Amino acid sequence: MNLVVDVGNTQIKFAVFKGDELIEKSATHLENAVESLLKILESYPKLSKAIISSTSEVTANFENLLTEHVDLLEFTHHSKVNFINDYKTPETLGLDRMALVAAAAYLYPSQNVLVIDAGTCITYDFINETSVYLGGAISPGLQMRYKAMHTFTKKLPLVKETFQPPIYIGKSTKEAMQIGVCKSISYEIDGYIEDYLADYEDLTVVLTGGDYKLLSASIKNSIFATSNFLLKGLNKILQLNSN
Secondary structure (H helix, E strand, O other): OEEEEEEOOOEEEEEEEEOOEEEEEEEEEHHHHHHHHHHHHHHOOOOOEEEEEEOOOOOHHHHHHHHHHOEEEEOOOOOOOOOEEOOOOHHHOOHHHHHHHHHHHHHOOOOEEEEEEEOOEEEEEEEOOOOEEEEEEEEEOHHHHHHHHHHOOOOOOOOOOOOOOOOOOOOOHHHHHHHHHHHHHHHHHHHHHHHHHHHOOOEEEEEEOOOHHHHHOOOOOOOEEOOOHHHHHHHHHHHHHHO
16 A cells, blocks of 8 residues: 655645555644654555655654655655656756646546646646646646735735635625636636647646636636546656556
8 A cells, every 4th residue: 555645835645545546635734744644554554655745844753754664755856757758947847746747647648638736826737648748837826816916015905715706897805806816717727728729639638736626617618627636646656666
């Protein structure tokens, strides 16, 4: 059995896989990482391998606990992947984006795939039917847009409620901000999809990330919406490097 550990800026995510099957997933704040890991190791004594992908550092206690119980792979830009990386600056490519592309190559082989990850930033990553990763785009995510309007103006409030407004004319400042953010993201995503469809008619589009549910209903183009795409990509990378 495999353990996938995805360390973000404030949260850490765990996923237990049996082969390709996702058995369990959980998330906790970084300060509770050791406690959560102990529970997982106790619940799944047959765990033998783990991969850790990190955008921030974990404590020495956490990493020592992992290495004591499993064979640990630290995911880096030098790890073996299941696609050809044609990015001009591969050392700057986010590990999360690499994992998403690995998932696309694994779950949609021999297809042109655009992966859209709606998280802190919205990332667009494209892999073609010959498993070559060509690159993509990065734009501000939903919460980042709200915070930017509040931070760089004197009177606009910080909007915390996030939902997709059914209208396009705001009757209050707060409503206008919600419409402006959510509609602009939806139009942006549809615009990117249209650009890719102009060159790749047989395009498969995957929407994932923390805000995927909020945005999926408003996108006009056909998409596959999923929440575990990155975790599945990390598990596939662990399998590749274990073999």
